Amino acid sequence: MTDTPTILFEDGEALVIDKPAGLPVERPRRGGPSLESHQEALKLGFQRAPVPVHRLDTDTSGCLLLARNPKALVRFSRAFEERLVAKRYLGILAGVPQQSEGTIELSLTKQSSAERGWRMIAARKGKPAITHWRMLGEIDGHALIEFRPETGRTHQIRIHALAGLGLPLLGDPVYGSGQSDRAKGAPRTMLHAAALEVPRQGKLSISAIAPLPADFASLGFDDG
Structure with missing residues (x-):
């Protein structure tokens, strides 16, 4: 243990x-x-x-x-x-976003299939989700991002990173697979709840x- x-x-x-x-x-x-x-x-x-x-x-x-x-x-x-x-998260992206800050508003819903199990996806008819973000640094093609979510949906930051910024969190085994080889470059999903x-x-x-x-x-x- x-x-x-x-x-x-x-x-x-x-x-x-x-x-x-x-x-x-x-x-x-x-x-x-x-x-x-x-x-x-x-x-x-x-x-x-x-x-x-x-x-x-x-x-x-x-x-x-x-x-x-x-x-x-x-x-x-x-x-x-x-x-x-008030929630503050830090995440490392498998890439560098084109902008340095912004707000992502993408509704989320759960999708299930026998082949892939369940995951969250961005969908108009889903539950509203809002995340504010800004880039704090960039090293070796990876960006450190501060996320401040207003809502608390399942996998919200992981989906907003992928669907809103076009880049998965580094190491994400669900939303990173197939999106970028660099998404596999960490032992875990690189997300940290830094402050509350x-x-x-x-x-x-x-x-x-x-x-x-x-x-x-x-x-x-x-x-x-």
Whole structure:
């Protein structure tokens, strides 16, 4: 089992952890380690184990908010639904976009097939999705991008990178395959949830920053 995730923020109703890449939030059907494997260690003296408020893909590292009681879970979930949560992601593209910044508005829907399983696609009749982005740097034909999603659709940044910018995230095994040989040039999908801020009535906001992972730094990038 991997080491217990690093705690970035802690108070009586919330934890924010730095989820390692490769650790699933939900227990896989095939078994194996998941966030649930660390429940006891993350209780930190509380009787209840903290519960994830949102999801990060298994490959995605960085800030994950956990609620320490049911009432907090309801409040935090509502903050996500009402788009009150500020989220900052860093991603490395398998290429360099033509522009340096912009906003992507592409609705998303799920598509399933027996041959390819399920994936998300851009579709007019899908659920609205909005992502703001800007390029922070370029090294060896790869671009470091800051993504600030307004919505939180499944695979939103991965699809918006591919369909909106015309370039997949480096290492993406689903949306990178067949799009570019360079998409296979990393051991995982290069996406990191770098910062999270959740407003609270009558209390200071929950605020956390997850340091840049070693695999980003190994490609020569810093946090811009």
